[in-house]
Amino acid sequence: MNSKEHDFHLVAPSPWPIAISAAILILALGLVGALHKQIFGMFCLVLGISAVLGVLFYWWRDVIREAIYDKCHTTIVKHGLKFAMYLFILSEVVFFIVFFCSFFKAWLDPVFLFEAFSPAKKVEWPPEGILPPDPWSLPFINTLILLLSGTTITWANHSLLENDKKSMIKMLSITILLGFFFIIVQAIEYHEANFSLQETGEKLIYTSNFYMITGFHCAHVIIGIIFLSVCLFRARKGQFTPQEHLCFEFASWYWHFVDVVWMFLFLFVYWLSVY
Known part of the structure; x- marks a missing residue:
């Protein structure tokens, strides 16, 4: 990680916000379909749950790496997160x-x-x-x-x-x-x-x-x-x-x-x- 002269954390471009939005959309569509007992709805529900959990895993992984290894969570950043x-x-x-x-x-x-x-x-x-x-x-x-x-x-x-x-x-x-x-x-x-x-x-x-x-x-x-x-x-x-x-x-x-x-x-x- 390159050195910086400030305590703020400039977040790198991440695919996870748009990915979690798409995963939640699939989950919602699957839930509606499952409530109507549609086979395609059940498939979308399982796919949506898997996608949400997968995206959360990789997103949390990146945040944890930023905190532990990159030391990005300075006092100012913590105040912002809170x-x-x-x-x-x-x-x-x-x-x-x-x-x-x-x-x-x-x-x-x-x-x-x-x-x-x-x-x-x-x-x-x-x-x-x-x-x-x-x-x-x-x-x-x-x-x-x-x-x-x-x-x-x-x-x-x-x-x-x-x-x-x-x-x-x-x-x-x-x-x-x-x-x-x-x-x-x-x-x-x-x-x-x-x-x-x-x-x-x-x-x-x-x-x-x-x-x-x-x-x-x-x-x-x-x-x-x-x-x-x-x-x-x-x-x-x-x-x-x-x-x-x-x-x-x-x-x-x-x-x-x-x-x-x-x-x-x-x-x-x-x-x-x-x-």
Whole structure:
């Protein structure tokens, strides 16, 4: 690497931004096709997932090389990366606010059913024929799982700051394991639900809101698990120190964000809206 007379990092041209955009597009098209039980959709879904994971692997590899071998992550660059992560999480907050607004509209201000081109009555909430999940069964278990995972990731961060790498790796592994438990419980909940995305009429108002908001949250949990798994791999290789652990810091922020979103999900979607 050529020497430079400043602390900033001028990023070299990279194919990964456009590559991840194309991979996400294929993934989205595949997901839609899979929901309609199309063979081509299933193929695109598998291809999209593989492409996203592949691009993330090589993109993260380049960033890690810049940090460890090229020493590009100076103090100024770290401040810039932290600000970028703040903006990213803010965009994620807005993303979920949109879904919550849709849910609140359907719950608190339901649409009218029309008869002979005139409004007859408002749609009930939950709609007739929909039996929402019991908030104090599987959703409550998932709440405890995520609360516990928030504790273990904080413990891992504290251990890293104390230079206790063994404890950090142990707590980080437990956090990842709890994330997998969450996904399993969520899958069981979906399997046991008495409704699906293929509902019609007023039932679809509930199911579309429910699956969109909980499904995207589950997707974020999966992304968080991948993020934490990268951190675990790097921790085992001794790439984190009490002073240099920006990747893990970002992963812990993201995981806490996922925790907070679930608290609102449990409070409004699972609990208050069904009573």
